[in-house]
Amino acid sequence: MSDIAIDLQNIGKQYKIGGERQRYRALRDTLTDIVKTPVRRARNILRGQAYAASDMNETFWALRDVNLQIKDGEVVGIIGRNGAGKSTLLKILSRITEPSEGYADIYGRVGALLEVGTGFHPELTGRENIFLNGAVLGMRRGEILRKFDEIIAFAEVEKFIDTPVKHYSSGMALRLGFSVAAHLEPEILLVDEVLAVGDFAFQKKCLGKMDDVAKSGRTVLLVSHNMAAIANLCTATVLLNRGQLVNYGPTADIIEQYLNMGDVEDEIDEVLRDGRYVEKIECRDHLNNPTQTYRVGDPLVIDVTLKNLDQIASPNLGLLVCNHFGDRLILLSPHVQSELVLSRLDRKTYRVITEPLNLLPGYYTFEISIGSGYETVENFKSLPGFTIEYTDYFNTGKMPMAKQGILAQKATWQIID
Numbered sequence: 442m443s444d445i446a447i448d449l450q451n452i453g454k455q456y457k458i459g460g461e462r463q464r465y466r467a468l469r470d471t472l473t474d475i476v477k478t479p480v481r482r483a484r485n486i487l488r489g490q491a492y493a494a495s496d497m498n499e500t501f502w503a504l505r506d507v508n509l510q511i512k513d514g515e516v517v518g519i520i521g522r523n524g525a526g527k528s529t530l531l532k533i534l535s536r537i538t539e540p541s542e543g544y545a546d547i548y549g550r551v552g553a554l555l556e557v558g559t560g561f562h563p564e565l566t567g568r569e570n571i572f573l574n575g576a577v578l579g580m581r582r583g584e585i586l587r588k589f590d591e592i593i594a595f596a597e598v599e600k601f602i603d604t605p606v607k608h609y610s611s612g613m614a615l616r617l618g619f620s621v622a623a624h625l626e627p628e629i630l631l632v633d634e635v636l637a638v639g640d641f642a643f644q645k646k647c648l649g650k651m652d653d654v655a656k657s658g659r660t661v662l663l664v665s666h667n668m669a670a671i672a673n674l675c676t677a678t679v680l681l682n683r684g685q686l687v688n689y690g691p692t693a694d695i696i697e698q699y700l701n702m703g704d705v706e707d708e709i710d711e712v713l714r715d716g717r718y719v720e721k722i723e724c725r726d727h728l729n730n731p732t733q734t735y736r737v738g739d740p741l742v743i744d745v746t747l748k749n750l751d752q753i754a755s756p757n758l759g760l761l762v763c764n765h766f767g768d769r770l771i772l773l774s775p776h777v778q779s780e781l782v783l784s785r786l787d788r789k790t791y792r793v794i795t796e797p798l799n800l801l802p803g804y805y806t807f808e809i810s811i812g813s814g815y816e817t818v819e820n821f822k823s824l825p826g827f828t829i830e831y832t833d834y835f836n837t838g839k840m841p842m843a844k845q846g847i848l849a850q851k852a853t854w855q856i857i858d
Contacts, residue, residue, distance in 0.1 A: 444513045446629055446660040447534065451543035452507040454529050454684075458499050503529040504684045507543070511662070516655040518675035518692060519664045520699055522708065525681040527664045531555055531631045534662070549628030549660065550579050554618050563607035567598055567617055570606055574621050588624045595650070596620035616643060623650050629660045645766050648674070666708065667823055668696055669765030672804035696804060697828060700733035708825055718753070718811040718819050720788065721746040722760075724827050733827050737802065737834040737849045741795040741827070743773070745809070751785045753813045758783060760793065761808040762800075767823060769808065770800070770847055799849045801841055802831045 504526045511517055519527045532538045533545055535553035552574075561570045571592055575585035593599050596616040598609075606614060622630060632651070648670055655661055655674050665671055671678060671692060678695040680687040682702070688695055713719050725742040726732045735741065743760065750756045762771040773793050775781040783791075807824040810817050831840055834849050841849070 445510050445546075446513040446515070446548055447509070447511040447662075448546040448548075449507055449509040449543070450545075452504055452509075452530070452533065452540050452545060453502060453542040454504040454526075454533060454538065455500050455502050455541040458501060502541075502684050504533075504540075507681075507684075507686045509679065509686060509689060511660065513548075513660055514658045515677060516661040516663070516675050518671035518678035518695075519662060519681065520666075520668070520671060520678060520695070521681035521687075523711075524683070526684040527681055528555065528633055529684075530681070531633055531662065531664060534629075535631055547629065551629045551631065552622045552625060552627030553631040554622040555631065555633040561606045561614065561618065564605055566605055567593070567596075567602045567609070570617070571621055575625050580625060585625065588626070592617075592620045592624045595624065595646075612643075619647055619650075623647075623654055626657075626659070629662075630654060631662050633664045634666060645768075648766055666825075667765070667806070668699075668825060668828075669763070669804045669806050669823075672696055672828075673765040693802075693828070693831075697734060700825075700828065712821060712824060716819055716821065718747055718749050718756075719745070719809055719821065720748045721790075722807060722809065722824060733825075734830055735798070735827055736830050736832045737840070738797050738799060738832070740797050742792065744790055744792050746788065746790040747783065747811070748788045750783055750789075750811075751787065753811070753818060755814045756783045756785070757812045757814075758791070759810040759812065761810075762826065763806045763808050763823075764847075765804065765806075767806075767808075770805070771795075771798075799834075799851075800829050801846060801849050802829045804828050 507526075507530065519530065521527055529538070531553065532555065533540050534547060535551055535555065537553075537555070562573065565573065571589060572582070572585055575582075593602050596613075596619075598613055598617055601609065601613065606617075609617070619632075622632070651661070651663070651670075651674055661674075663671065663675060675692045677690060678692040679689045680695050680699055688698055709722055713721065721744070723744045724732055724735075725744060726735075727740065727742065729742075741762075745758065745760060747756075747758065757776045758774060759776075760773040761769045762773070763769050773795070775783065775791065775793075781791075783789075804826070805828075806822075806826040808820070808822045809824065810821075811819040834840060835851065
């Protein structure tokens with residue numbers, strides 16, 4: 442028996458852009474247009490006019506020539522910039538849309554959480570939607586009943602379980618949707634970047650559940666911009682760029698390749714664009730070169746460019762290094778660590794250089810806060826950060842992983858009795 446869970450062969454998806462949205466058309470309208478269209482086009486050409494917008498529809502390929510095999514039980518991340526084709530790929534796998542070319546063979550029941558409320562009928566209650574989703578997955582009523590209490594407890598919607606879903610807030614619908622997808626145990630689970638919609642506590646809860654799912658032997662595909670979550674949950678990762686499959690392999694290698702593509706700075710800039718006081722964050726090595734990769738024991742060198750601080754009374758800065766759950770591990774702040782006072786000039790870049798840092802190998806994100814005194818006036822979480830590479834730090838050929846702690850601490854061991 443084959444151990445392949447998903448087999449993609451020459452997958453391509455083409456979309457049409459431009460043109461007018463058509464109103465409802467009767468048969469007589471269509472027949473009339475068939476007769477009139479050649480005459481209309483000839484008249485426009487004679488007048489020197491371009492074709493109408495509806496005749497000039499352009500197309501673009503959201504995906505092209507994607508070939509990929511994912512084995513049963515693998516937990517695979519899918520990363521890339523916005524517009525790379527990540528969500529389109531999951532929609533093809535979940536049968537929401539058909540590929541324009543190629544084919545996708547899927548071996549097993551598929552559960553998908555692609556956006557808030559996916560698969561929910563708004564007129565049905567939360568209870569009824571749980572059973573509906575289970576039935577769609579091919580599960581028997583008894584199987585669903587065994588998981589029912591866990592689903593509503595995780596989603597924290599007990600009081601509203603018999604309320605139609607159309608009355609749920611987006612947060613409630615997200616919690617129930619994720620809970621159903623994670624607990625009904627499909628053989629293949631597809632999860633898009635929906636966790637970004639929830640609050641911080643729920644994101645952390647979901648990541649913990651995803652970790653459990655990843656260890657359960659099910660096949661999981663996870664689309665996320667959270668590189669820390671990808672690094673800690675996924676054994677392998679797919680890198681997409683402009684609809685093309687760039688690479689597929691061990692997660693650490695693919696994340697490093699992605700970070701070196703120059704797209705991470707663009708992602709940070711895109712997030713910070715809507716901010717008022719933080720303009721840029723950039724990691725550097727000890728030679729002042731931009732980098733997103735350090736080794737265990739290296740110092741961090743981070744440049745932060747701030748602006749408009751003249752609009753804040755007593756401005757202060759907190760730059761935090763966080764793990765994949767968003768837990769704050771390290772605080773870097775001039776207010777705490779030095780006598781440096783933030784300039785009130787319009788724009789200024791600050792550099793922080795840490796002592797040698799012994800974080801365990803893994804991917805880490807940034808959180809940055811701008812405050813006025815002790816009041817936070819601007820905050821950004823889960824910003825792309827840096828990778829700590831595996832090195833023989835202990836000279837033993839062994840190194841624990843980020844899941845096993847925080848620091849790579851050197852120590853001396855002795856037998857004393």
